[in-house]
Amino acid sequence: MDQPSYVRIATDLRRRITVGELQPGARLPARHELAAEYQAAEGVVREATQLLLREGLLVSRPGAGTFVRQRPQRRSLVRSWFRERQAGSPFRQQMAEQGRRGSWEYSSDTMQAPAEVRERLGLGEPDGDRHDVMRTVYTFSSDDEGPWMLSTSWEPLSITKGTPIAFPEAGPHAGQGVTHRFAAIGVQVDAWDEEVWARAATVDEAKQLGVGAGSIVMVVERAYFAGEQVVEVADIIVPAESTKLVYNGPVGER
Amino acid sequence: MDQPSYVRIATDLRRRITVGELQPGARLPARHELAAEYQAAEGVVREATQLLLREGLLVSRPGAGTFVRQRPQRRSLVRSWFRERQAGSPFRQQMAEQGRRGSWEYSSDTMQAPAEVRERLGLGEPDGDRHDVMRTVYTFSSDDEGPWMLSTSWEPLSITKGTPIAFPEAGPHAGQGVTHRFAAIGVQVDAWDEEVWARAATVDEAKQLGVGAGSIVMVVERAYFAGEQVVEVADIIVPAESTKLVYNGPVGER
């Protein structure tokens, strides 16, 4: 009784999967069968399989069964690269994938930045109720698989107000990306910074991304800099079960 | 009945937290109280709170209660930077933190690389049972908080065998890091590549890291390159609830 039963059962199931006794795609015995096999209640077996579902080793389909996941295929989201590797390399492929057919929806509005965003933008104290940021909410979808990335960006109105780029997705520079848009008003974006972590999805996020409640998402907090000035921050949410973030760079000082 | 009860309850609790009705550090009503309040069974309430536990909004202490988590403090693990920002900036702090007092344990052995590692190292087919990689398993601990990072690295023996750096943590170049060690045998490491995702921790990982079973970890698959040759790959595991990965770089072509 050192470990809870459901942990023991999960461990044994994981072992059976990794040694190949349960092949990818294979269906697990039904709950009541596993319960009999492990001499445990069905609820306990369920907790065990839930653990493995969250680990990404299993997938379940109501009415059909619980299956060993096929080699998890993750979309590679290339966040940085410092040189082109030769054709045919993984990088080429990933870049190509990333640029593949897809679409996005967005909506922009001005608002007063919440405290946490103020801090990231270096905004200082709010001025009454005055709106001081442009917020844009994006949903990115691939044509074949539906939504796969959510993003919310904030840009200080102190920089963009009255310029042609105030609305990120309107005007002559719509959809051109932060770097190009700010270049159009003479602001040279020269650096980025991303902080990555992960947590369970909120209900909203899970619904928008079409994943189960409580499944895992990665959060990328991005900032773009022009010198020491932060010109944009964004929160990017992707499902961890289907996405990898790819970073690469050179070794050594510069 | 559009959404399951436990999702509705979780949503309402999240709302009560975000609007400040439940302050950080505050204790939630006990299970049976929430059950009465929401007209649901205790098990359902438990599922709701588990959702929020995994989201990181709540923490529970057996016997004591369930509490709204204080502002989550995450250790910043700086994985890349391309220039020093001025003193006092977050980067300086993070770099300092990262270099702070800590310790690690390791063990090395030779083995035949498993298929997945072969692929990442570009090794080709195995030669009988012959050992072809040096595997080193690390546990990193901070002096005050115990283990916080696990790492397993693989280096091809075809490169290091018979050299002073064959054992990463022994010999004249012990503990110097991949770049310096390989430089010592004339191999110039010039690039790195990291792929990041997240999943639930395995039982082993959870135990080693001192976190709950099924809590979320981030996985970093790292590769070091010398030209087109992969000289080292590593899997790095950190608990998502207490760690951020930090990347940054320059904007534009080079």
Added chain:
DNA sequence: TCGAATTTGTGCGTATGTATC
């Protein structure tokens, strides 16, 4: 110091809804 009350974690058994085959 000790014991009683409280609270979470775990486990059991059952019932019902709904999707799949």
Added chain:
DNA sequence: GGATACATACGCACAAATTCG
């Protein structure tokens, strides 16, 4: 349509940790 399987929900019981008088 019927059988099967998972998802959800209910209610109960007990162990272990904590709290507090």
